[in-house]
Amino acid sequence: MRIALRVLLAGALIPGAAAAQAGDPVARGRYLATVGDCVSCHTTRNGSPFAGGRVVVTPFGGIPSPNLTPDRATGLGAWSADDFYRAMHEGKGHDDESLYPAFPFTSYTKLTRVDTDAIFAYLKSLPPVRNPRTETTLRFPYRMRSLMAPWRGWFFDEGEYVPDPARSAAWNRGAYLVEGLGHCNECHARRNSFGAPVTDPILAGGIIPVQNWYAPDLSMAANGGLEGWTETDVIELLKTGRSSHGVALGPMAEVVMRSTQYVTDTDLAAMATYLASLPGRAPRPTPESIPDAGDLAARGETVYAKQCAGCHAVDGRGKGAAYPPLDRNPSVLDPTGINTVRAVLSGGFAPATAGNPRPYSMPPFSQRLTDDEVAAVVTYIRQAWSNKAAAVSPNDVRAYRSVPGG
Structure with a gap:
């Protein structure tokens, strides 16, 4: 699938390409669909790009993504540009049904008509793929589309983006x-x-x-x-x-x-x-302590020296482009500690990109470290050097070992 995606995304997606594509709505639409990362949600594992079927899992149940290829029976083949604009702008489908907000129309409503038309032109240029949509697994009453009317009234502000004349x-x-x-x-x-x-x-x-x-x-x-x-x-x-x-x-x-x-x-x-330009935030509250947090961090320093310092350095500053710093790292300092715990348990895998084609990955330590040791080393990392984040307890680690998601 990655090869197919690279073929679809290649060519136009280079610096300066957007301006060069101004007169070609299909090429422009391909670029805009890439900026919007449409392929990620609308492509199932080992499936055809944009043919849908990937289940978007929510706290209320699963919603399979629709087919965006121009297949007339199961995709956008019967849709018009007006239909597509209404979906993006209003969150309403071809049959005027309210779309679930797992589809981020609350953000896409800001798109201009020119841009939605270009994206639609690109999607219509794709090879049609027949891929019937499966039913949602939303629990009752969340599957009731009638509930979207009050939801939209409370949480949806429809309207294209209006430029701020005071800004550049x-x-x-x-x-x-x-x-x-x-x-x-x-x-x-x-x-x-x-x-x-x-x-x-x-x-x-x-x-x-x-x-x-x-x-x-x-x-x-x-x-x-x-x-x-x-x-x-x-x-x-x-x-x-x-x-x-x-x-x-x-x-x-x-x-x-x-x-x-x-x-x-x-x-x-x-x-x-x-x-x-985003404004500053209110000062972060002093992290709440947990029982034996000091002892936990002290034990964590020993674990860090044995398991982590070889790559991330004793001072937490990392080593060159290969091993990232842990001091002042936003993933380390998140309020919950979940990112650091998950990276220690399951490993850390950076994306392969043209600018970093062979990234170094962090191995998982879930089989090597106990819950107490993970809590200790994560607590140490979050409170060492210039970091000042809350401690993580062994109970937190036990909970995060069992959470879904990847």
């Missing part, structure tokens, strides 16, 4: 991509009990439901999740999957591999410009 063209382009096509807030935000992402403040970080990774706060200002980062750091991470502050892991690794590494340098710079 680059900032507005970045806002359009981050808030709209890139739908970054779908992961980088906590969700309320109704499954809607919290947008105030925007991009403030949160656990990705079911996948159980923490997507960090994206503010680069004081107390933000990316405090201390530069715009160049952001561009480097999105382009190659690594930066001087760490590497992309978990769901973000897939985003980089399938989407952002192909985004033009101009658009990446615009996204970084927008993220650099």
Whole structure:
């Protein structure tokens, strides 16, 4: 499947390509669909690209993604450009049914009609694949589409992105991509009990439901999740999957591999410009202590010296481009500790990109370390050097060993 994806994504996706494609809606649509990472959700394992079938798992049940190829019976073959725009802009399907917000129309509503038409033109150019859609496994009453009416009223603000005249063209382009096509807030935000992402403040970080990774706060200002980062750091991470502050892991690794590494340098710079403008956050509360946290960290220092320092260095600064730093690493400092625990238990796998084709991976330690040892070393890492994050208990590790998601 990776070979097929590379063929579909190759060619146009090089720096400066977007401008060159301005007169070719299919090529432009291919680029925009890549920026939106449409292929990730709409391609099942070993399936045809964009033919749907991948189950998007939510706390309320599973929703299989639809077929986006132009097959008339099971895909978009009977759809018009108006139908597609309505789906993206209003969250309404071809038969006017309300779409579940696992499809991020709450972000895609910001797209212009020109851009949705281009994406539709690209999808219509794909080879048709017959792939009947399976039923959702949403639990009652969440499967009732009638409930979407009040949900939309409470949590959906329909409307295309309106440029801010007080901001630069680059900032507005970045806002359009981050808030709209890139739908970054779908992961980088906590969700309320109704499954809607919290947008105030925007991009403030949160656990990705079911996948159980923490997507960090994206503010680069004081107390933000990316405090201390530069715009160049952001561009480097999105382009190659690594930066001087760490590497992309978990769901973000897939985003980089399938989407952002192909985004033009101009658009990446615009996204970084927008993220650099996010406001500072309130000071983080002092982490709550747990019983024997000091002893736990002391034991963790011994584990770190034996198992981790060889790659990540005694001072936590990592070693060159191969082994990322742990000091000031956003994945280490997330409020929950879940990212670090999962990396220790299951290993860390950075994406292979054109800019980093053979990334180093971290081996799993789930069979080598006990729950107490994992809790100890993670606590040490989160509190050593300049890190000041909450301790992790052995009970946390036991819980994270059994969580689903990858």
